[in-house]
Amino acid sequence: MDVAFRIEVETLAEALDQLDYFAVLKLAAAATPAEIRAAYHRESRTYHPDRYAAVDDTPFREQIGRIYRRINEAYTVLRDDARRKKYAGDLAGPDRAGKLRFSEDDEAAVKEAQKKRAVEQLGQTPNGRKFYSAALADAQAGRWEGVERNMKMALAYEPGNERFKELLVQAEKNRPKHDFRIK
């Protein structure tokens, strides 16, 4: 193991708290899931603590340990779509420096959003659910005009439901365009 690598490890271990997860995994912000996995494997080959288990240098092994725990932390967040979305959003925000690590509050926010989404999948009001299920039946049969009509009704009951809005947009895209020509 050369001196250059030792210096690199020491510098990296010191700088960890200034790096975002993309930098930890040496990735571009637009990385695909396959690239994230490949980067994780690549960084593991370099920084896996097992590789240095027989090295007689405790401070060095501690630095490697810190780096590798952060690599795992980064991978845990970036491989998960919901967490990654929230994290990338925070990084782009005004408090970038305070959002380099995914905190317990972020974790809670993601779980809350997932729960909300699960509820929205079904609708929160009886009438919302009724029109939503009618719309789903229409969608299955390919009657996109029916989907549009039903989703507009459903949204009247639940104006904030993201899932409902998505389906309406889809319906508007798919329904036959009005054709004014005389047949």
Place this chain on the structure above:
Amino acid sequence: MSDDIAVGIDLGTSYSAVATVIDGKPDVLTNEWGERTHASVVSFLEDGTVLVGNSAKRNIITNAENTVYSAKRLIGRFFFSDEVKKAQAVMPYKIVEGPNNSARVQIGERILAIPEVSALVLKEMKAIAETSLGREIRRAVVTCPAYFNDNQRQATKDAGRIAGLEVLRIINEPTAAALAYGFGKDISQRICVYDLGGGTFDVSILEIGRDVFEVIATAGDTYLGGDDFDDRIMAWLAEDFLAKHGVDLRQNKFCLQMLKEAGEKAKIDVGRDGQATIKVEGICQTPEGQVLDLEHVLGVDQFNRMVMDLVQRTFKVCDEALQSARMTASDIDAVILVGAPTRLPIVRQSVRHYFQKEPMAGIDPDEVVAQGAAIQAAALMNRSAASAGQASYLLDVTPLTLRVGTAGGWAEPVIDKNTPIPIEKSKTFTTSRDGQDRVRIRVYQGESKRADECEFLGEFEFSGFRIGYRGDVQIQVAFEIDSNGIVNVSATDTETRQKASTTIHLSSGLSENDIKSAIDKNAEVVLAGHPAS
């Protein structure tokens, strides 16, 4: 130099094995009689020596009260747990309550902690390796089921220390099997390891990319194994015997052991030959003094019907693992079977049906785990790895969600299951009373939101931080899971960055002093059949 070698030990519920890497290839070491696997049975003999292995297994019947088997079912468990209660009912040896709600084994006047019993099995493995290799062995990698919790892992590690071994690492059995399968093969595959052992069932899904073995998800059931198959046969035999002769064989521990032996043999025979002839002469005596024999024939169809629900249960666990990995059975490139019960045709057929794939051939389900452990042991001893790189990298995960107890009996997640390890995560706690000088945190592992439905790991008390008004003092608690899957907790005052002192109230584990005295006691034990060391 005797320092530069380490062995891999598969410490199983029913059988154990030891292996090492010779000339770059993992090899299972045999004892003097050429046996490759050794019953995890410890028999305390009258002359004070201890017999371990296949010859000790015969003593389960003749020296029942002084012979301990299936200790792994008890390791790291609380005395009040269901598993310990069940063991008390069926085991011929005495299980008593120890300090901190732990379970202990009583042999005559001696009381042993469960890790002390497992340490004797490890001592035997060490002795086998030393005789076979002709040198002293001081370091080992020991395997445990992937679904073992922190208490069980800690206890396994303690067992290694007691046996006089430096435990380089605790690795998961399915991960070890995957390593032995993919080592040096230069493959890129998604594989599923189906590990049905004597007492536990694990499934791990891995993505192998040449030298990297990434565990994507793991799931398991620590209450399901080959022993449960034996139990089904035993229950059938006993019910039938009761109907015929009006004698319940399960009431007598001696008869129960003969019944157990018959059940285990019948399972193996029926799996191999499609039919088993059960014959135990003189299994018991009626109150009138008539000696009765047990005689039966078990056909494969009948056996399959008996155990079908157990086999189905394994696939529920497979479903769970696949779901966590966000895959379906058809995404799996190869299925690896581990554990002796996977030799049963019913298990193989069901696995083939579930994955729509033939399980990998040419893998010895009894030896593959020890081989993987040996590969990992060699990797951890490799001094040139630092510059030249390693031949394999294990990227494992934690099998259970780590939680902290909150008011009202809830347990809040801190580190999710299937998170890669080693990992650390911190959580901030605030004081809830004015002038509060200590914070107590209870740590759990499990998938339930209710604390009482999770496994209790321990209680940590932090003190020595700043004293202030309530809500004023913030304490940051760092939870770390190391490469062994063992949990460490530390705390700092966020404002002063001062490290708070920690008192760990061990759940049921051994204290440092207990371990030290156990090491001495273990060193004094003379293993029967080996020269005294």
